[in-house]
Amino acid sequence: MTEGVPCSPLLTDYYQLTMMEAYLRHDMTQTAVFEFFVRKLPDQRRFLMAAGLEQVLEFLEQLRFSSETLDWLERHGHASRTLIDYLAGLRFTGDVDAMAEGTVFFADEPVLRITAPLPVAQLVESRVMNLLHFQCMIASKAARMVLAAPGKRLVDFGLRRAHGAEAGLLAARAAYVAGFDGTATVLAGQAFGIPLYGTMAHSFILAHGDELAAFEDFVRIHPDNTILLIDTYDTRRGAQRVVELAERLRGTDIRIRGVRIDSGDLDTASREVRAILDAAGLHEVTIFASGNLDESRLARLQRDGAPIDGFGVGTRMDVSDDAPYLECAYKLQEYAGQPRRKRSEGKATWPGSKQVYRRHDEHGQLRGDLIALASERAEGEPLLQPVMRGGQRVAPAPGLAAARAHGERQLAGLPAMLRDLAPGPADGPAVSDALRALARQLDATG
Amino acid sequence: MTEGVPCSPLLTDYYQLTMMEAYLRHDMTQTAVFEFFVRKLPDQRRFLMAAGLEQVLEFLEQLRFSSETLDWLERHGHASRTLIDYLAGLRFTGDVDAMAEGTVFFADEPVLRITAPLPVAQLVESRVMNLLHFQCMIASKAARMVLAAPGKRLVDFGLRRAHGAEAGLLAARAAYVAGFDGTATVLAGQAFGIPLYGTMAHSFILAHGDELAAFEDFVRIHPDNTILLIDTYDTRRGAQRVVELAERLRGTDIRIRGVRIDSGDLDTASREVRAILDAAGLHEVTIFASGNLDESRLARLQRDGAPIDGFGVGTRMDVSDDAPYLECAYKLQEYAGQPRRKRSEGKATWPGSKQVYRRHDEHGQLRGDLIALASERAEGEPLLQPVMRGGQRVAPAPGLAAARAHGERQLAGLPAMLRDLAPGPADGPAVSDALRALARQLDATG
Numbered sequence: 005m006t007e008g009v010p011c012s013p014l015l016t017d018y019y020q021l022t023m024m025e026a027y028l029r030h031d032m033t034q035t036a037v038f039e040f041f042v043r044k045l046p047d048q049r050r051f052l053m054a055a056g057l058e059q060v061l062e063f064l065e066q067l068r069f070s071s072e073t074l075d076w077l078e079r080h081g082h083a084s085r086t087l088i089d090y091l092a093g094l095r096f097t098g099d100v101d102a103m104a105e106g107t108v109f110f111a112d113e114p115v116l117r118i119t120a121p122l123p124v125a126q127l128v129e130s131r132v133m134n135l136l137h138f139q140c141m142i143a144s145k146a147a148r149m150v151l152a153a154p155g156k157r158l159v160d161f162g163l164r165r166a167h168g169a170e171a172g173l174l175a176a177r178a179a180y181v182a183g184f185d186g187t188a189t190v191l192a193g194q195a196f197g198i199p200l201y202g203t204m205a206h207s208f209i210l211a212h213g214d215e216l217a218a219f220e221d222f223v224r225i226h227p228d229n230t231i232l233l234i235d236t237y238d239t240r241r242g243a244q245r246v247v248e249l250a251e252r253l254r255g256t257d258i259r260i261r262g263v264r265i266d267s268g269d270l271d272t273a274s275r276e277v278r279a280i281l282d283a284a285g286l287h288e289v290t291i292f293a294s295g296n297l298d299e300s301r302l303a304r305l306q307r308d309g310a311p312i313d314g315f316g317v318g319t320r321m322d323v324s325d326d327a328p329y330l331e332c333a334y335k336l337q338e339y340a341g342q343p344r345r346k347r348s349e350g351k352a353t354w355p356g357s358k359q360v361y362r363r364h365d366e367h368g369q370l371r372g373d374l375i376a377l378a379s380e381r382a383e384g385e386p387l388l389q390p391v392m393r394g395g396q397r398v399a400p401a402p403g404l405a406a407a408r409a410h411g412e413r414q415l416a417g418l419p420a421m422l423r424d425l426a427p428g429p430a431d432g433p434a435v436s437d438a439l440r441a442l443a444r445q446l447d448a449t450g
Numbered sequence: 451m452t453e454g455v456p457c458s459p460l461l462t463d464y465y466q467l468t469m470m471e472a473y474l475r476h477d478m479t480q481t482a483v484f485e486f487f488v489r490k491l492p493d494q495r496r497f498l499m500a501a502g503l504e505q506v507l508e509f510l511e512q513l514r515f516s517s518e519t520l521d522w523l524e525r526h527g528h529a530s531r532t533l534i535d536y537l538a539g540l541r542f543t544g545d546v547d548a549m550a551e552g553t554v555f556f557a558d559e560p561v562l563r564i565t566a567p568l569p570v571a572q573l574v575e576s577r578v579m580n581l582l583h584f585q586c587m588i589a590s591k592a593a594r595m596v597l598a599a600p601g602k603r604l605v606d607f608g609l610r611r612a613h614g615a616e617a618g619l620l621a622a623r624a625a626y627v628a629g630f631d632g633t634a635t636v637l638a639g640q641a642f643g644i645p646l647y648g649t650m651a652h653s654f655i656l657a658h659g660d661e662l663a664a665f666e667d668f669v670r671i672h673p674d675n676t677i678l679l680i681d682t683y684d685t686r687r688g689a690q691r692v693v694e695l696a697e698r699l700r701g702t703d704i705r706i707r708g709v710r711i712d713s714g715d716l717d718t719a720s721r722e723v724r725a726i727l728d729a730a731g732l733h734e735v736t737i738f739a740s741g742n743l744d745e746s747r748l749a750r751l752q753r754d755g756a757p758i759d760g761f762g763v764g765t766r767m768d769v770s771d772d773a774p775y776l777e778c779a780y781k782l783q784e785y786a787g788q789p790r791r792k793r794s795e796g797k798a799t800w801p802g803s804k805q806v807y808r809r810h811d812e813h814g815q816l817r818g819d820l821i822a823l824a825s826e827r828a829e830g831e832p833l834l835q836p837v838m839r840g841g842q843r844v845a846p847a848p849g850l851a852a853a854r855a856h857g858e859r860q861l862a863g864l865p866a867m868l869r870d871l872a873p874g875p876a877d878g879p880a881v882s883d884a885l886r887a888l889a890r891q892l893d894a895t896g
Contacts, residue, residue, distance in 0.1 A: 008461070010454040010615050014637040017609060018648030021636065026650075026671045032657060076640055122657055129651075130635075133610035134618060163463060164579035165775045167621075169456050170614030172580060189576075190467065191460040194522055202464030204472075205575075207782035210790040211478060211568055225472045235794050268795035319775045328774035329611045329765045336653040344656040348681050349714035 006195050008173045009059060011066040013091075014073060016130040021077075024123040025087050036122040037338035037357045038129065039114035040136055046327035047427045051418065053147045053411060054107045054115050055178040056139030058401055060132050061392060064096040067128065096124060100392035103360075104402070106143075106181050106411030107387060108418065111432045113360045113375055115140065117388060122339060129334050137332045138171065139178040145299075145324040146182035147415060149317060151423050152302040157314030159201045160187040161294060162322025175322040181407045183415065188316070196404055201316075203229060203264070209236040216245045223249065223258050231262040231292055234277070239265055243277040247284040262290035262313070270295070271310040278311040292316065298325065299425055345446040354439055355446050360387040369419050373433035380438055452641050454619045455505060457512040459537075460519060462576040467523075470569040471533050482568040483784035483803045484575065485560035486582055492773035493873045497864065499593045499857060500553045500561050501624040502585030504847055506578050507838060510542040513574065542570060546838035549806075550848070552589075552627050552857030553833060554864065557878045559806045559821055561586065563834060568785060575780045583778045584617065585624040591745075591770040592628035593861060595763060597869050598748040603760030605647045606633040607740060608768025621768040627853045629861065634762070642850055647762075649675060649710070655682040662691045669695065669704050677708040677738055680723070685711055689723040693730040708736035708759070716741070717756045724757040738762065744771065745871055791892040800885055801892050806833040815865050819879035826884055 027033060042052060069077075069091040077083040083091065098120025109115055116136060118125050149158060160179045163172035169191075176192035186199035193200040204222060212218035215237060223230045232249075234242025243263065250260055263281075265273050270293045281289050293305075294316030305312055319325065335353050336344050345355035354375065361374045361384035376382045390398050421428070473479060488498060515523075515537040523529040529537065544566025555561055562582060564571050595604060606625045609618035615637075622638035632645035639646040650668055658664035661683060669676045678695075680688025689709065696706055709727075711719050716739045727735050739751075740762035751758055765771065781799045782790050789802035802823050807830035809817045822828045836844050867874065 007458055008456045010456070012453050012637050014640055015454065015609070015615050015618070016636050017607070017634040018636055018639070018646045019634065019650055020648075022649055022668075022672055022675060023651065023654045026654070026668050027657070029671050030667050036653075036657065038653070073640075080639075082636070082639075082646070126651075126653060129653075130609050131615070134612060134615060137611050138613050161463070163461070163576050164780075165583050165778070166580060167584050167613035167769070167774075168616030168619075169461050169577070169580060170616045172461070174614055188463040188465065190462050190464055190528070191458050193464070193526075193528075194460055194519075200464045200528070202466075203468055204465055205469065205572075206792050206794065207482075207484070207572060207575075208469045208472070210782045210792060211473070211482065211785045213785075213788070213790070221476050222468075222472050225475050226468055229468060237793050239795075266794065267797050323613070323769075323774040325774055328613075328769040328771055332611070334610075336656045339657045339659075342659070344659070346652050346656060347683050348652065348712065349685075351713050 006062065008169050008191055008195060011063055012073070013067055013069050015134065016127055020127045020129060021082055021087070023126055025084060027123045027126070028086055028090055033121045033123055034340040035119060036125045036336055038118045038125050038334050039337050039358065040116040040133065040332065040334045041112055041114050043111060043331040043333055045111050046330065048326045049144055050422045050424065050428050051108045051110060051144070052140055052330070053143040053182055053414070054103045054109055054140055055105050055143035055181045056136045056174070057102050057105050057116065057391065059135045059139070059174065060116065061100065061397065061401070063131055063135065064100065064128065064392065067094065067096045069094060090123065094124060095395060096120065096128070097395040098124060099390070099394070101388040102391050103387045104389065104410055105407035106414055108370065108414045110373060112354060113373060113433060114358050114388060117357065133332060133334050137330055139174055141324045141327070141330050142175045142178035142321065143182040143411070145321055145327070146179035146184055147411070148299040148425055149302055149321060150183035150415060152299040152425060153306050153315060156312070158184045159314065159316045160184055160189065160321065161316040161318035163189045165319040166322040172322065177404065179321060180404060181411050183408065183412055203231040204233050206233065206236045209233065215242060216248060219245060219249050220252070223253065223260060227258040230258070230260050231264050232260065233264045233266060235265050235267050239268060239273045240276055240280065243280040246289070247280060247286065250284065250286055260286070260289050262292050264292045264294060266295045270312065271305055271308055274310045274312045290314065294318065296320070303425055343442055343446060345443060347447065354435065354443060356439065356442055358439070360433070361385065362387055364417065368417050370417050370422070374436055375433050375439060376436035377438050377442065380436055382436065452508065454615050454637055454641060457509055459513055459515050461580065462573055466573045466575060467528055467533070469572055471530060473569045473572070474532055474536055479567045479569055480786040481565060482571045482782055484564045484571050484780050485783050485804065486562040486578065486778065486780045487558055487560050489557060489777040489779055491557050492776065494772045495590055496868045496870060496874050497554045497556060497590070498586055498776070499589040499628055499860070500549045500555055500586055501551050501589035501627045502582045502620070503548050503551050503562065503837065505581045505585070505620065506562065507546065507843065509577055509581065510546065510574065510838065513540065513542045515540060536569070540570060541841060542566065542574070543841040544570060545836070545840070547834040548837050549833045550835065550856055551853035552860055554816065554860045556819060558800060559819060559879060560804050560834060563803065579778060579780050583776055585620055587770045587773070587776050588621045588624035588767065589628040589857070591767055591773070592625035592630055593857070594745040594871055595748055595767060596629035596861060598745040598871060599752055599761060602758070604630045605760065605762045606630055606635065606767065607762040607764035609635045611765040612768040618768065623850070625767060626850060627857050629854065629858055649677040650679050652679065652682045655679065661688060662694060665691060665695050666698070669699065669706060673704040676704070676706045677710050678706065679710045679712060681711050681713050685714060685719045686722055686726065689726040692735070693726060693732065696730065696732055706732070706735050708738050710738045710740060712741045716758065717751055717754055720756045720758045736760065740764065742766070749871055789888055789892060791889060793893065800881065800889060802885065802888055804885065806879070807831065808833055810863065814863050816863050816868070820882055821879050821885060822882035823884050823888065826882055828882065
């Protein structure tokens with residue numbers, strides 16, 4: 005179990021238990037196919053990026069009810085003896101097909117398919133959605149920041165305002181998949197091996213009272229990790245103190261690596277600070293900026309040529325502030341070999357077990373996707389691949405570095421229209437004729 | 451440890467460790483005072499509600515570094531021998547003063563104060579903020595829903611799109627503090643004793659294929675928990691099938707308690723369904739609605755008199771969609787007996803250890819707050835109360851029911867201007883003369 009990522013089977017909605025009860029009593033335990041997809045992209049997104057598969061697989065591998073959990077369910081009248089007996093032996097023995105982490109995807113495309121006995125596929129719905137939704141949302145937001153600030157160092161600073169511990173941890177992970185360089189969250193470093201960044205907060209300066217003394221104390225303790233926060237009182241004076249300190253340190257092995265600005269107008273401040281540093285010959289001291297950043301601010305600073313070498317991005321990425329949820333769903337597409345279709349007003353789904361075929365142009369740029377039945381063959385690369393069969397992984401986990409490299413290639417293959425950060429036309433993928441025919445047929449026989 | 455609420459001391463930002471290193475080597479281990487507050491209310495909030503204190507206290511009580519954690523830090527070069535030795539013996543032995551959970555609060559008011567040796571008070575910043583920020587945000591959102599739908603049953607349905615497991619769990623808790631009746635999240639029932647609700651999903655109907663058969667299967671298994679989801683294919687036909695089923699069940703002990711509508715225009719649909727049910731004499735069958743609800747939709751349905759008895763609220767509450775973060779901060783206010791003030795552009799703070807005094811009118815309605823120095827005495831009720839001294843709780847945890855009752859009284863005491871759901875004037879609380887004088891004095895001597 006990854007620390008900070010709980011695996012209790014009770015991370016589920018109560019109705020999963022009441023439905024399981026009914027399924028068991030009526031012998032409805034045949035194979036069901038559920039797919040996870042996003043109905044509609046937020047206006048502010050032209051594409052989404054898949055992430056979180058690894059946590060879903062770990063959850064499924066670890067799925068079991070301890071005797072304490074079963075006791076609790078029974079004692080509180082939440083499960084009959086029949087259900088308790090079933091849960092006691094329950095393991096995930098189904099199949100999973102999914103897009104690799106880092107894959108770009110669009111509305112209505114299945115990102116993950118679970119094929120398992122109906123009660124089991126039903127039980128895991130809540131947590132599978134909870135895990136996939138969040139990381140897909142964050143990777144999609146982070147990818148926009150990566151596109152907005154090419155070549156700049158990007159570090160996740162968002163733990164404090166992420167929605168709880170797991171959100172902080174998994175936001176660090178999803179951002180890394182999307183191309184971030186690291187995180188400030190120490191547990192994410194331990195749990196996932198993500199590079200850690202961080203030096204000092206304003207409280208460090210305030211506790212010293214004297215800014216220059218604070219700087220000097222810090223660099224003598226951390227001669228290799230010296231990014232000095234210069235905006236506690238006045239950013240220009242902070243920069244001048246860095247110059248003063250550099251003079252004091254002349255002849256020592258200590259090198260000031262950079263400064264950080266966390267408030268005010270970052271464009272103006274970074275130019276002033278750059279000028280002060282350059283005038284003192286401190287050309288190699290980098291400027292790192294943070295404070296309320298999102299992709300549009302990054303893009304503006306980039307466009308205007310602000311002399312900033314890296315960014316700490318916190319809240320707005322870790323909560324995906326402009327789109328803090330995705331219209332995702334996990335829907336029954338097939339039961340006992342029969343395709344199913346929900347037709348609720350505004351929430352109708354494409355029925356049956358599906359595949360997504362992606363076509364590229366001769367330069368490797370994404371040209372378009374086709375959603376088809378899994379049983380069809382179509383031109384292009386099939387994006388859903390088998391990852392679990394009979395509850396066993398078909399291959400070892402590819403690892404976070406592989407997911408990040410895949411994400412990088414995916415972003416590189418985006419055409420200009422999709423790289424644009426502005427809200428834009430949201431043409432959905434194409435849908436195969438066979439799939440349309442199946443939907444019509446189910447509507448007619450409903 | 452509450453399941454799903456991890457307590458690793460590495461739930462912190464990397465800079466806390468680098469700063470601790472410097473504090474220790476320069477003997478800066480004297481007492482620091484940090485306060486948690488919200489700088490500015492979101493435009494869509496006229497008040498906020500405190501929640502999450504209990505999780506903060508549990509985190510502080512459990513704070514310790516295991517030998518595995520220390521090994522990891524040392525092996526990866528994240529801590530010197532000096533810091534490792536300090537961390538090995540580290541326990542939270544400080545003081546905590548805080549507003550009770552359920553208390554309404556405003557911009558700039560300290561909600562929680564930690565008084566502890568500087569390195570310890572610094573280390574806990576990230577997780578204390580992470581816990582308090584999230585629950586305050588959710589309780590504040592949920593309170594608006596409670597105000598929008600007085601007397602209606604409100605149930606949290608948000609786990610699947612909450613930002614991770616902990617967010618789902620703690621959202622259920624914070625909403626309950628604010629006055630919700632229960633949650634669908636089973637683990638929140640186990641962890642916090644929150645009442646559980648839930649019956650069936652669309653997949654249950656889809657798996658059966660035949661809607662009426664699905665209804666009948668369900669009610670025979672759950673004769674006391676029979677809320678039937680009627681919108682999978684067509685809401686009016688679903689309601690007619692409920693009538694049909696009720697006729698079949700005549701003479702049995704089985705009673706259909708309610709129906710749920712999860713899509714379409716809930717106002718129109720609920721009136722149509724009510725008419726169908728009433729025409730069949732099923733006056734006691736209640737209508738429960740869900741699907742994309744927030745406080746403005748609740749208020750509109752309430753105003754228009756839609757015949758809905760209860761609401762399931764999911765995503766928009768669990769992510770606080772219109773304000774998915776609060777501009778909160780945890781700032782050093784005093785070190786070694788000396789008040790401190792951050793003056794960064796746009797982020798200046800009120801210095802020193804503070805108290806909030808609340809005045810009420812003769813009907814118990816909230817009249818206004820005064821932020822003063824903790825050393826001052828002022829008219830009104832002091833909202834920050836001692837909850838921990840020397841690392842020990844001053845009283846047993848008041849419990850969730852007490853927090854919920856306190857929240858209810860707080861909402862009852864809100865004047866009409868603050869109950870209004872529309873964005874409104876955000877007059878901050880008053881600030882005492884002594885506090886203003888101290889801020890001026892610190893600015894002059896900076």
